[in-house]
Amino acid sequence: MxxxxxxxxxxxxxxxxxxxxxxxxxxxxxxxxxxxxxxxxxxxxxxxxxxxxxxxxxxxxxxxxxxxxxxxxxxxxxxxxxxxxxxxxxxxxxxxxxxxxxxxxxxxxxxxxxxxxxxxxxxxxxxxxxxxxxxxxxxxxxxxxxxxxxxxxxxxxxxxxxxxxxxxxxxxxxxxxxxxxxxxxxxxxxxxxxxxxxxxxxxxxxxxxxxxxxxxxxxxxxxxxxxxxxMSNTTARAADNHGMSLMAAAGGRFLNSLGEEFMWNYEPEIGNRARLSKLTVAIAREIAAGRGPVYMDLTATSEEDQKLMRKIVPEAFKAFASLKIDPFKEKVEWMPAFKGxxxxxxxxxxxxxxxxxxxxxxxxxxxxxxxxxxxxxxxxxxxxxxxxxxxxxxxxxxxxxxxxxxxGVQKSDVEETVASRLAPLDAKVGLTPDEVIYRMQKVLIANDVAYIRSDASLRRALGEIESIREEAVPSVKARNSHELVKALETRSMIRIAEMIVRSCLYREESRGFHYRTDYPLTDNDDWLKWIMVQRDEQGSMRVWAQNFPTPYLPAPSGKYPPK
Ligand SMILES: Cc1cc2nc3c(=O)[nH]c(=O)nc-3n(C[C@H](O)[C@H](O)[C@H](O)COP(=O)(O)OP(=O)(O)OC[C@H]3O[C@@H](n4cnc5c(N)ncnc54)[C@H](O)[C@@H]3O)c2cc1C
Structure with missing residues (x-):
């Protein structure tokens, strides 16, 4: 083989x-x-x-x-x-x-x-x-x-x-x-x-x-x-694009449906230039509170900055042009975009x-x-x-x-692994990789899994992921080597999906991209820890929290709303 x-x-x-x-x-x-x-x-x-x-x-x-x-x-x-x-x-x-x-x-x-x-x-x-x-x-x-x-x-x-x-x-x-x-x-x-x-x-x-x-x-x-x-980025709703850092640096503003520059409520020091983690959660919360849709407004940026943006991120502007959107003349609808x-x-x-x-x-x-x-x-x-x-x-x-x-590893040592990777090519019936990928995406990008989480929503997601892992992924078929790539991709994706959901369930606080309605505070007393994942000897996924050193800048103690 x-x-x-x-x-x-x-x-x-x-x-x-x-x-x-x-x-x-x-x-x-x-x-x-x-x-x-x-x-x-x-x-x-x-x-x-x-x-x-x-x-x-x-x-x-x-x-x-x-x-x-x-x-x-x-x-x-x-x-x-x-x-x-x-x-x-x-x-x-x-x-x-x-x-x-x-x-x-x-x-x-x-x-x-x-x-x-x-x-x-x-x-x-x-x-x-x-x-x-x-x-x-x-x-x-x-x-x-x-x-x-x-x-x-x-x-x-x-x-x-x-x-x-x-x-x-x-x-x-x-x-x-x-x-x-x-x-x-x-x-x-x-x-x-x-x-x-x-x-x-x-x-x-x-x-x-x-x-x-x-x-x-x-x-x-x-x-x-x-x-x-x-993590998540944020993007125009009509077409994925990149360049948001430059757009924010050039004076781009995020507006809700009431026309408010809402980011100042979430990140008072820098408002629209907030970190990605804050921006994503803030957009999701504005929409959840009924103040969506949310827009990016670049209409007040300088000509010099507009030129720089077009030069540095040409693909973003090609996408806007193909949709007949001029982001320098009209505000553009914006949304969070989960990136795993x-x-x-x-x-x-x-x-x-x-x-x-x-x-x-x-x-x-x-x-x-x-x-x-x-x-x-x-x-x-x-x-x-x-x-x-x-x-x-x-x-x-x-x-x-x-x-x-x-x-001294020889071909014969890996043949069993190779055979199992090629198995989808032999399957006469089964799911297409796309069907499985779509099921996985639906679980992960749900608002209450990707952005605003809780124990209940994460447990629901874990159940769905386990059923995709047990039933759907093993029954994927592939008709050629291109589909085989996709079939194998479903294996790695489901593994990472499980890691994400299990790690998020484990961290019982809110910090960075991880925002939980049931634990809305950042908790430096109990959760100033790294969440670790490893396969145990029985082949199960082990998750635990690990202390780590802070040699140059210790963290403040206490619990507080995410900063
Ligand atoms: C739209 C966008 C805008 C961004 N803007 C910025 C920015 O302005 N500033 C910034 O600091 N960061 C930015 N980032 C993030 C930054 O681009 C990445 O963090 C960085 O490029 C990662 O580099 P990498 O080499 O680790 O991975 P990548 O560049 O993603 O390379 C990974 C490579 O691995 C290959 N690969 C994958 N799977 C396999 C496999 N199974 N076998 C063999 N090969 C494989 C892929 O084909 C790919 O070539 C942006 C990212 C995106 C998507």
């Missing part, structure tokens, strides 16, 4: 910004590196759609001010060592990327007339400012640099499982959906940078992000963390070397628990984290690989 075996020192799964950075840095250490992607590196995943904000602490900035802002706005569940790392390494790595871009003829960072990095106050920024990045040239640069660095590339191959040998990760199984081949990818260490799970919902850049990286890490025994912070574990929302628990608890397994970018963010602090941290965590995980995986023995 296995058509091809490839040996490498380091295997990187997922070639977004984080995976490309990891592969390049691992290769710099003179290892052989294979980068495998489900799509086409530079045009798949979230990275090419990133909407311009990259929060980089410049050398002249006060790092303590940045740390305070990120930790306070991350509602104190950030990993503060990662925040510090990001503040120290973000700037040199961003400038290295800028340099690579120049060498390949791309402009990555926007600069003012004096040549200084353009900086703006975007969502969540009070004492800090975000730089402006062109995501597509950045990803074109990454692709070119991966090739120049002699990283081997394997594209249109979906990785489905990790391979273990005596508790150590020694490779992965991949399914080539264009050539129909099954690959055994043997490696001494693996970096998972395949993002999280977006459940194929309304959203640019994450139709193929269906959680395999996080699900396969779970199956291998890795701990995952902060999945209770499964893509762009943040929890993931693989990593230490400051990017290592998981499973030997040989590392993670970077959105596939990891994005430890710097806490709940979701300020806009633009994700892109910086992608390059910082990619750099760290790539180097760490390379040095692990230098010391590690080659595994």
């Amino acid at each position: 296995i058509n091809k075996t490839i040996d490498t020192d380091v295997l990187v799964v997922g070639g977004g910004l984080a995976g490309c950075e990891a592969a390049i840095k691992a290769k710099n250490e003179h290892n052989s590196v294979l980068l495998v992607d489900k799509g086409y590196v530079s045009r798949s995943g979230a990275s090419p759609f990133a909407a311009g904000a990259i929060n980089v602490c410049l050398p002249e900035d006060d790092k303590d001010v940045w740390l305070r802002e990120i930790v306070e706005r991350g509602e104190y569940i950030n990993d503060q060592e990662w925040v510090k790392l990001q503040l120290e390494r973000g700037y040199p790595l961003a400038m290295e990327l800028d340099e690579w871009g120049r060498a390949f003829g791309h402009t990555i960072f926007e600069r003012d007339e004096q040549g200084n990095l353009l900086r703006k106050k975007a969502r969540g920024n009070i004492n800090t400012r975000t730089c402006v990045i062109n995501a597509i040239p950045a990803m074109d640069t990454m692709r070119a640099k991966v090739i120049e660095s002699k990283v081997s590339l394997l594209e249109r191959v979906m990785v489905t499982d990790l391979v273990l040998d005596q508790g150590r990760v020694v490779g992965a199984i991949g399914l080539g959906y264009r050539d129909g081949k099954v690959y055994l990818l043997r490696a001494k260490s693996v970096v998972l940078s395949a993002s999280g799970c977006g459940f194929k919902l309304f959203g640019m850049g994450h139709r193929n992000l269906t959680g395999e990286g996080q699900a396969m890490a779970y199956e291998a025994g890795a701990m995952l963390r902060n999945i209770d912070q499964a 574990t893509v762009m943040h929302g929890g993931g693989i628990h990593i230490d400051i070397t990017g290592a998981s608890n499973v030997p040989g397994l590392y993670s970077a970018g959105d596939c990891s628990c994005t430890p710097e963010h806490g709940t979701w602090s300020i806009t633009g941290l994700n892109l910086t984290f992608a390059i910082v965590s990619g750099d760290i995980a790539g180097r760490s995986a390379a040095s692990y690989a230098r010391e590690a023995a080659t595994s």
Whole structure:
């Protein structure tokens, strides 16, 4: 059943910004590196759609001010060592990327007339400012640099499982959906940078992000963390778009049906520039209170900012144009949009070397628990984290690989797993993957599951998810390798859906994206904890709360309405 075996020192799964950075840095250490992607590196995943904000602490900035802002706005569940790392390494790595871009003829960072990095106050920024990045040239640069660095590339191959040998990760199984081949990818260490799970919902850049990286890490025994912070963005109702950080930075206003700029009631200091977590819950609460629909109003933005928005997020404006909407002339209906574990929302628990608890397994970018963010602090941290965590995980995986023995894992050792992955191709009757995906989406995007939760609504969702997992997912059929990809995606999606609902049930307070009507307060006395998930020895999902250190900025004690 296995058509091809490839040996490498380091295997990187997922070639977004984080995976490309990891592969390049691992290769710099003179290892052989294979980068495998489900799509086409530079045009798949979230990275090419990133909407311009990259929060980089410049050398002249006060790092303590940045740390305070990120930790306070991350509602104190950030990993503060990662925040510090990001503040120290973000700037040199961003400038290295800028340099690579120049060498390949791309402009990555926007600069003012004096040549200084353009900086703006975007969502969540009070004492800090975000730089402006062109995501597509950045990803074109990454692709070119991966090739120049002699990283081997394997594209249109979906990785489905990790391979273990005596508790150590020694490779992965991949399914080539264009050539129909099954690959055994043997490696001494693996970096998972395949993002999280977006459940194929309304959203640019994450139709193929269906959680395999996080699900396969779970199956291998890795701990995952902060999945209770499964996240949402907000978007125009008529067409998904991106660029809201820039829109808010340019003076965009959120209005309810009474014409009120309601965000000042939820985030008095910065109103329309509120963090994503606050904005999502606020829009959902306005609608629930009968003050919907909600609009984004860009009519008062300056011509200069309008030009910048059109340049940085062209896809958003193409979508508006196709619907004959001019967002600079009329207010646009807006809504929350659930994103799951893509762009943040929890993931693989990593230490400051990017290592998981499973030997040989590392993670970077959105596939990891994005430890710097806490709940979701300020806009633009994700892109910086992608390059910082990619750099760290790539180097760490390379040095692990230098010391590690080659595994003797053979094709025959993985045949049983491969057979079960290919089984949907043999099913003569069954559900289509789309039917199952739709059922899952309906459970997760219900208002009382995605945004305004309670014990009762989460228990109802868990029951439905368990029935989809037990009955629907095992009976999916596939007619060809493309449908097989979708069938396998239902497996990882249901796993992540269960993690989300179980983690949300566990956290009995409100914090960040997690808003519960039955526990409406943030509770630093009992819940200043990370919610962890791991597969136990019986194969059940274990969820628990873990204390964590706050070495630089302790949290205030007490209970209070979410800040
Ligand atoms: C519309 C939008 C706007 C955004 N705007 C901003 C912004 O302004 N600022 C900011 O900081 N962040 C922003 N973000 C978030 C940011 O883009 C992401 O956090 C970041 O790009 C994540 O990079 P990554 O490399 O971890 O993942 P991705 O770029 O998503 O890459 C993951 C890769 O893994 C591959 N993959 C997935 N599954 C598999 C599999 N099973 N096998 C093999 N390969 C697989 C995918 O094909 C993809 O190439 C935005 C995100 C979106 C969607």
